[in-house]
Amino acid sequence: MPEFTPLFMDQLHDLFRWRRDVRHFRRDPVPEPVLDELLRVACLAPSVGLSEPWRFVRVDDPRRRDAVRQDFTRCNADALSDRTGADALRYARLKLAGLDDAPHHIAVLSHPEPAQGRGLGRGTMPQTTTWSTVMAIHTFWLAATAVGVGVGWVSIIDPERVRAILDVDPTLELVAYLCVGYPAEVASTPELERRGWERRAPERREWIRR
Amino acid sequence: MPEFTPLFMDQLHDLFRWRRDVRHFRRDPVPEPVLDELLRVACLAPSVGLSEPWRFVRVDDPRRRDAVRQDFTRCNADALSDRTGADALRYARLKLAGLDDAPHHIAVLSHPEPAQGRGLGRGTMPQTTTWSTVMAIHTFWLAATAVGVGVGWVSIIDPERVRAILDVDPTLELVAYLCVGYPAEVASTPELERRGWERRAPERREWIRR
Numbered sequence: 413m414p415e416f417t418p419l420f421m422d423q424l425h426d427l428f429r430w431r432r433d434v435r436h437f438r439r440d441p442v443p444e445p446v447l448d449e450l451l452r453v454a455c456l457a458p459s460v461g462l463s464e465p466w467r468f469v470r471v472d473d474p475r476r477r478d479a480v481r482q483d484f485t486r487c488n489a490d491a492l493s494d495r496t497g498a499d500a501l502r503y504a505r506l507k508l509a510g511l512d513d514a515p516h517h518i519a520v521l522s523h524p525e526p527a528q529g530r531g532l533g534r535g536t537m538p539q540t541t542t543w544s545t546v547m548a549i550h551t552f553w554l555a556a557t558a559v560g561v562g563v564g565w566v567s568i569i570d571p572e573r574v575r576a577i578l579d580v581d582p583t584l585e586l587v588a589y590l591c592v593g594y595p596a597e598v599a600s601t602p603e604l605e606r607r608g609w610e611r612r613a614p615e616r617r618e619w620i621r622r
Numbered sequence: 623m624p625e626f627t628p629l630f631m632d633q634l635h636d637l638f639r640w641r642r643d644v645r646h647f648r649r650d651p652v653p654e655p656v657l658d659e660l661l662r663v664a665c666l667a668p669s670v671g672l673s674e675p676w677r678f679v680r681v682d683d684p685r686r687r688d689a690v691r692q693d694f695t696r697c698n699a700d701a702l703s704d705r706t707g708a709d710a711l712r713y714a715r716l717k718l719a720g721l722d723d724a725p726h727h728i729a730v731l732s733h734p735e736p737a738q739g740r741g742l743g744r745g746t747m748p749q750t751t752t753w754s755t756v757m758a759i760h761t762f763w764l765a766a767t768a769v770g771v772g773v774g775w776v777s778i779i780d781p782e783r784v785r786a787i788l789d790v791d792p793t794l795e796l797v798a799y800l801c802v803g804y805p806a807e808v809a810s811t812p813e814l815e816r817r818g819w820e821r822r823a824p825e826r827r828e829w830i831r832r
Contacts, residue, residue: 413808414633416767420768425666426624428667431668455827461814463820467830468826468829472831473832487745530820532814533777534777542749547760550760551638551760559631567743568746604742605672610673610738612665612672617662620680622683
């Protein structure tokens with residue numbers, strides 16, 4: 413096993429600190445070999461039974477992108493209609509979607525009952541399959557941050573509608589729709605915290621004891 | 623933003639490669655300050671709306687540990703009874719549980735509807751809350767690997783029964799039961815692959831195009 417130095421540890425913690433949910437992108441594309449390498453690294457993520465249930469989809473077709481953008485707009489309007497006053501304003505100002513600027517759109521889907529892995533470890537907790545895909549997304553996100561590439565996870569969409577827009581195997585489950593590109597601004601503090609939406613809670617950093 | 627060097631990138635990829643699901647532990651404990659630091663780092667994980675839904679529970683009570691071990695044994699026996707012949711033998715030999723040797727047991731639970739985050743981003747995809755906790759677990763796992771601490775995720779348990787054993791807020795959802803300690807052996811290849819259970823699929827490392 414490689415020896416990880418204290419310097420590496422510091423840098424790793426920096427990476428966790430600077431891994432932001434990016435909403436503001438430059439429009440210049442990320443070179444294809446860089447994206448290919450990020451996908452290869454993402455596949456090093458853990459998966460239950462070694463099932464690798466993730467499916468990474470590059471969405472390049474402008475009509476599909478436009479349909480996803482429309483779905484986001486509709487879902488975002490619904491979310492806004494539930495809120496009132498200052499909250500709603502703040503919510504609208506968060507400008508949640510980097511959908512318009514990000515040069516790359518990547519949908520990540522998950523096979524709910526993969527043959528690979530032969531069912532190991534998911535009998536009593538079948539959700540561990542989807543969670544494996546979540547960890548692959550997180551791995552992609554961290555590896556991207558390390559090469560200066562930003563990732564924004566759009567969840568204000570209807571997953572079933574977006575899956576239909578992408579015209580992929582209907583048994584696949586949409587887990588994430590990612591905007592990917594070089595960030596137009598960088599920060600170590602979450603945008604939601606900078607904009608006064610929410611703060612981290614110190615009590616999360618304390619153990620519960622049993 | 624810190625500059626991440628090519629050397630750091632190589633080490634990061636090494637970290638992803640060597641982050642194993644550990645099943646064989648030494649019995650000596652991990653120093654408390656190390657565990658505390660791992661928890662702090664885990665809380666740098668992304669969370670939808672900055673909701674930080676994760677709750678990390680240290681399970682030290684021998685009676686609770688024993689009850690969890692019994693639950694695992696029962697679920698593992700059920701899983702075995704579903705399989706036949708060579709598969710069943712291989713399955714049994716995988717020795718899935720480090721439960722007996724690992725000095726630390728850490729349960730990770732998730733609040734399904736946290737007030738923190740104020741519902742942002744989870745309207746159409748409420749599962750993103752649980753997925754935030756999954757990313758905190760993955761962050762813990764990576765940070766642990768970097769300091770030579772092994773983590774094994776036990777999913778062959780009944781999550782509702784284990785939650786009851788832990789006697790925590792019944793609204794919390796059990797996501798993972800982790801065995802934590804120094805690994806008795808290290809490898810860059812998944813144990814499931816070394817033992818012939820499953821292999822990684824090269825086609826996962828190719829984009830699907832839309």
